[in-house]
Structures are given as structure tokens and as C-alpha cells.
Amino acid sequence: MASYEKTATKLALLFLLLVMLSGCIHRQYVTQPYPRWGEEIPIEQAENGIPLILRIMQPAEPSSASACMLLVHGMNEYIGRYAEIAHYFAERFIVAGFDLYAHGLSNPILQQADQALIAGAARQEVGQAYLAQTELYDLEPMRQSLHQALNRFVTLCDQHNEPGKPVFIVAHSLGALVTASYLLSDRYERDLAMRVQGVVLLGPGFSVTEVPGWQGWLANPIIKLSFHAEEHFLNPQNEPWPLLLINQFVSLLTVPLLDGLFEVLSWPGIRILATPVAPDWVVDYLTDSTAERARIRADGWFIRRNLLRYVKGIESEIVTFRQRMGQFALPYYLIYSGQDPITPAWGSEDFARATLQNHPDNALLPLPELSHHEHLFSSRPLRDAILQNIAQWLDKRLQTLDRQ
Numbered sequence: 569m570a571s572y573e574k575t576a577t578k579l580a581l582l583f584l585l586l587v588m589l590s591g592c593i594h595r596q597y598v599t600q601p602y603p604r605w606g607e608e609i610p611i612e613q614a615e616n617g618i619p620l621i622l623r624i625m626q627p628a629e630p631s632s633a634s635a636c637m638l639l640v641h642g643m644n645e646y647i648g649r650y651a652e653i654a655h656y657f658a659e660r661f662i663v664a665g666f667d668l669y670a671h672g673l674s675n676p677i678l679q680q681a682d683q684a685l686i687a688g689a690a691r692q693e694v695g696q697a698y699l700a701q702t703e704l705y706d707l708e709p710m711r712q713s714l715h716q717a718l719n720r721f722v723t724l725c726d727q728h729n730e731p732g733k734p735v736f737i738v739a740h741s742l743g744a745l746v747t748a749s750y751l752l753s754d755r756y757e758r759d760l761a762m763r764v765q766g767v768v769l770l771g772p773g774f775s776v777t778e779v780p781g782w783q784g785w786l787a788n789p790i791i792k793l794s795f796h797a798e799e800h801f802l803n804p805q806n807e808p809w810p811l812l813l814i815n816q817f818v819s820l821l822t823v824p825l826l827d828g829l830f831e832v833l834s835w836p837g838i839r840i841l842a843t844p845v846a847p848d849w850v851v852d853y854l855t856d857s858t859a860e861r862a863r864i865r866a867d868g869w870f871i872r873r874n875l876l877r878y879v880k881g882i883e884s885e886i887v888t889f890r891q892r893m894g895q896f897a898l899p900y901y902l903i904y905s906g907q908d909p910i911t912p913a914w915g916s917e918d919f920a921r922a923t924l925q926n927h928p929d930n931a932l933l934p935l936p937e938l939s940h941h942e943h944l945f946s947s948r949p950l951r952d953a954i955l956q957n958i959a960q961w962l963d964k965r966l967q968t969l970d971r972q
Contacts, residue, residue, distance in 0.1 A: 606663075624724060625658040751896070857945065902916055902933070904933075
């Protein structure tokens, strides 16, 4: 046991050294205003807070819409890049989207850069946009922004359409984890959550990353150790008692150590050196489209760094969600890639095993040979096929609701 702990400690130190070396200097610029689509509906926040912007797009005849759809983006991206997706679904639905807390125009540095560019500035430096993650010990601020956006969207749907029209959520990656955990939460009005009649989960963040290549030889043992310890921390898993004791011992050592270490490395001054820049392989696995990868690399509105406290908080959120995911009763359509290292398939597969029987309209679209993460930004014709599959599932849900 002591040998195992020593090996893990050495690997952790080596991993943290690589992290620190990767975070030394990072400059990032935007040269064009934030890409807008639809009508902008500001949702005022607390005093001195940045308004949450809800973007809404609707058919030429809003009353003809059969349902309303809320788009939820993933980690480090932003809803402005979803214009084409919004246009596709807005032929039949009232579609809306927003930027999660600390992302896009909900990020104070990016919001200020956008205003400067609109005013005529040539470019703005946004490399420090990740500092908005300072308050993210968990995903609760993101769930709150989802709650506010959904609340306003339901009101707008009822104004533009027959009251009570079904609402669907289409959520990607971390946005899917935020959405699913929100819908399981008891903190929000159940009447609002009950308006949601289905959710599309795309590459959901129900698992921790598995780093590919030689970097994974160093990082993955630490990621797996941390996740294993977090899952067992004060949470017995019905193991035989000798294994239970070992798991509890490892978790009681590992979880407080890593929590404390990542907290220290997120402090001002230290975080300048200890916050990693997203490695190149992340973009390589986002999409199978060469043109889309080039756009992402040139897109300054993406956040390129992640505060370690934030990363650890996401891991804890995944663990908490997995403990409750069997209770997820809302009908869903789950799409995931079998070889995706960003949100590996085992998280989606575990979720499906725990919940598939919970509703007759639950459906899966596993893509076992694919390795890319952003299905809505796939190369054509795959993107068109995925959009058509989503539309067909939504039609099935609407038919079910009409029969009720």
C-alpha cells in the first residue's frame, strides 16, 4: 500500500510540474465582435452583475411552432457559434440559447472585449478570461444561469405561442451535465422543470477525460486515482469489507490532499503559473472537420485555460451526479462517440444502463467508431444526419404527448 502511495505521489508531482510549465505565458486576442444571432433578451442579474443574454429565434409564424427548444453549450465555448444549429431548428420550433456563467458574454472580460470591438477597437486581449472561473467551486452558478434562462424562455414561449407548449433542451458536454443535474435538483421550482418534456444529451460530461497519447501515460493514472478516490470518499460502494477499508483509506488520503493542493494552485499569483493551457489534442478531438478545427483554433471567444479548482469541482459534480443518475426520469435522446477521450463513452453507457428503462421514449445513438466530441459541428453529411435524427426523436416525443 505504501509503495502504491509513493508511486501516485511521484506521478502527481510530475503531472503538476507539466501543468505549471504549460501555464507560464498565454496571450489570446479577439478581433471581431461576438457572433450574435436571433433577438437578444437581457435578463438582469444582481447589482453590478452582467446581464444574462437570452438569444431567441423563431419561425416566420411563431404561432406555428410545435414546441420550444433551449440550446445549452459545452465547457469553454459559447452559444454564439450555434447560429446554424438555431436556424435549422427554428424552421419548426422557437429556439433560444444563452452563455453559461463565466462563458461568452456572461464572462466579464469577454463582455468588455466585445464592447470595445463594437466601439471600434482593432483587437482585445482576452487571455485572462479564465479568471471568471474563480468562483466555480462547483456547477451551481451554471445551474442558476440555466434556471434563469429557462424561466424567461418558458414565459416567452407562452407569449409567442399557445401556452403550455412542450419545451425541449438540447445540451452538449458540460452543458449536458449542468442540465441533467439541474433537472435532478430539488432546489428549483418543479413546475418549471416539469415544462421540459425531453432532453437531447450530446457527448454528455458524465465521465472524466482520458488523455490520449504519451501525455496520457502521465496524466491518466492521476485522473483515475483522483476520480476513484472521489467516488469512494465517505461513500461505501457495497464492496467486500477488506476492499471497503482500502478504498476508504485511499480516498481519505487522496481527496483532501488534492482538494487542498488544487485550491492553493488556484490562488492569485500562483494560478498564473499553475493554470494549464488547453493542449492541442483537445481541438483535434472536438470535430472530424478540418475546416471546423481551423475555425476553433482561430476563435478567440473560446476560453483556453481552466483553473484547477474548477476542474476538481467538475470531477466532484460528476461523482455526485453518478450517485443519483438512476433517478433521472425525463425522456432523453443520448448521442455519444465510442472513442471520445474528452467525455469517454463509459459515462454515457453507465447512465444508459441506469436509466434507459425509466421512460419508453428514451433512445440512444451510439457512434462506436467515432472519436470526436462535438456532434453538432461534425463534417457533412454526418452533421446533417445527426440533426435529422434529433428532429425525428423530437417528432416521436411530440406524437407521444399528443396521445396523452
